Amino acid sequence: MSAWGTEVRVVNATRNLVLAERAELASGPWQRMVGLLGRDRLEEGEGLILQSCNAIHTCFMRFAIDVIFLDKQGRVVRLFPEMVPFRFSPLVFRAHSAVELPAGTIARSGTEVEDHLVLA
DSSP: OOSSSOEEEEEETTTTEEEEEEEEEEOSHHHHHHTTTTOSOOOTTEEEEEESOSOOBOTTOSSOEEEEEEOTTSBEEEEEEEEOSSOBOOOOTTOSEEEEEETTHHHHHTOOTTOBEEEO
């Protein structure tokens, strides 16, 4: 995906499914600010993990994404499937991080609130 750094797998441990083989960790302020801006798409198996994040936007993006908000324990607290460009999520007060995935990933995987995701 990019040369920023660490890539991890995102696994839905509740359903024993891999949601992303190559999810980039965006832990610094610059990485979180830039996010997916400037990209044309997320390929199947890719993702972006925004740490210390309880809201996102898709302003100036060129494609829809699925967004999964997690608490500190990795439990899904809110889902936003197929979030189109130029939208804002509400604040998700229990969220500690957000996982951005290709649109359709939530539906295909059957991921639901309370599922447990693991970064490996």
